Amino acid sequence: MIIKKLAVPLINDKILQQAEHGYIATAAITDAGFDFIRSRLPGKTKLDIVTGLDGLTSPGVLKRIWRHYQDRFTLRIYTRNIFHANVYIFELPYRKSVGFTGSGALTLEGLKDHEEIFNKVTDIKEVEALLSWYTSYYEFAEPLTEEMIAEYELIYPYMKQREIISREEKKQFVALTTRGFQWDGIKFKNQYFKKEDYLVFGNAKNTLNNEAIQAERAAVQTKLLQLHESVQKHVTRLKLRADGNTVVSSIDIGNRQDHKLDSMALSYGRSEADLKKYADTATSDDFMTMQVVIQQKDIGVWLTVGKPRTGKQDREYFRLKMHDENYRKTFFSSLVGLGAGYWIEVAGEQKVVESFSQDEVLWEYTKADDWMYYRFIIGRNFQPGEAAVSNDAIVQTIEQEFDKLIVLYNHMKHVREQ
Incomplete structure (x- = not known):
């Protein structure tokens, strides 16, 4: 039997509720996927898992299994080859059993959100053959250890960063080539930025460093500086500061870590008086900024809480303050109040602000932030x-968007009394 969403039979047929022993082989595990299974199993049910860590697997879920579930759950790591199989087998009462083979990993996306396919197996001999296959990999896999978890935790952020970059590149490709998007269909006559201004950030040009490309980048930089002159008074009234040396992005691709200039921005942050209060412990890079960003296919007005290795002061403050219920509810209300068109991005996952039903859900989502490795942005x-x-x-658009985002900026920023 063909199954599109594995979560459906697992819940509706009460497979998890009745399971006496489970066997899972999977390419990847997330906390949400693990909890989907764990929370529905009876308290005495045993669960054996084998994975190869070839798909992104949360270090947190490895630690949880090791520290809290060793009496019921075992997890082994298969290291002899790339392990991309996804198999779910459950022993049920009255000597019955059921198995599923398919494409979905032990993640919420693999179980119910993404487009996956599974085959349901109920014939006794077929299930036994499937369990025999499972056992052959499980027995040759390495037992999970604290040392293994510690080493994996060190490399995971870099694996996650590469996955985010790859996903963003595909998203950009799809946006530019499908869904009816056509440059020739856009009327640029009365537009501030022209077609060539966007295209200089495209894949065909963003890694080049010749004189002609630099001239195109300089032209965009000049337009951004002209915008800065127009919004500067408004920005000052919001008590934001533009550093004269860094208000606009450099056109030197040598300053980019990946030597790719795929965006440019105007940036505004802490006042000089604010920065003096932190002179002994922080620099301007440790704080949030408000930005106007031009990319290959859009213009963004963003509250950039931080990019990798930036925003440490404000991001750590925000993480701590989110434990306070009143602070959390105010943040939730202000974020959702931005309305349609706004989104928030944490650890590579972007969500529209109206998708959050309550402050607890938003809090759980923001817990994934890590100032060392990921972007944290709210914008439109x-x-x-x-x-x-x-x-x-x-100009009016930028000022209006800044007026909305400044509420969140002031709520999230760390304040040090002098």
């Missing part, structure tokens, strides 16, 4: 051709 993007970013409207 405008597409080429939109009236909001035309010659006549772009």
Whole structure:
């Protein structure tokens, strides 16, 4: 039998509720996927898991299994080859059993959200053959150890960063080549940024460093500086500061870690008086910024809480303050109150703000932030051709968006009394 969403029979047929022993082979495990299974199993049910860590597996779930579930659950790591199988077998009462083979890993996406396919097996001999296959890998896999977890935890953020970059590149490719998007269909006559301004950040040009490309980048940089002159007074009223040397991004790709110039931005942050209070412990890189960003296919107005290795002061403060219920509820109300069109990105996962039903859900989502490795951004993007970013409207648009985001900026920023 073909199954599209494995979560459906696991719940509706009460497979997890009745399971006496489970056997799972999977390419990857997340906390949410593990909890989906664990929370529905009876208290005495045993569960054996084998994975190869070839797909992104949460270090947190490895630690939880090691520290809290060793009496019921075992996890082994298969290291002899790439392990990409996904098999779920459950022993049920009255000597019955059921198995599922398919594409979905032990993640919430693999179990119910993504487009996956599974085959359900109920014939006794077929299930026995499947269990025999499982056992052959489980027995040759390495037992999970604290040393293994510690080493994996060190490399996981870099694996996650590469996965995020790959996903973003595919997202950009899809946005540019499908869903009806066509550069020729956009009227640029009254637009502040023209087609060539966007294309200089595209894959065909963003790694080049010749004189012609640099001239195109310089032209965009000049337009951003002209915008800065127009919004500067408004920004000052919001008590934000533009560093004269860094208000606009450099056009030197040598300053980019990946030597790829795929965006440029205006950035505004702490006042000089604020920064003096932290002179002994922090620099401007340790704080949030408000940004106007141009990329290959959009213009963004962002509250950039931080990019990898930036925003440490504010991000650690925010993480701590989110334990306070009143602070958390205020943040939730302010974020959701931004309305349609706004999104938040934490640890590579971007969600529209209205998708959060309550402050606890939002808190759980933000716990994934790590200032060392990931971006944390709240913002809104405008597409080429939109009236909001035309010659006549772009300054007003930026000022209005800054007025909305400054509420979150002031709520999230660390304040040190002098």
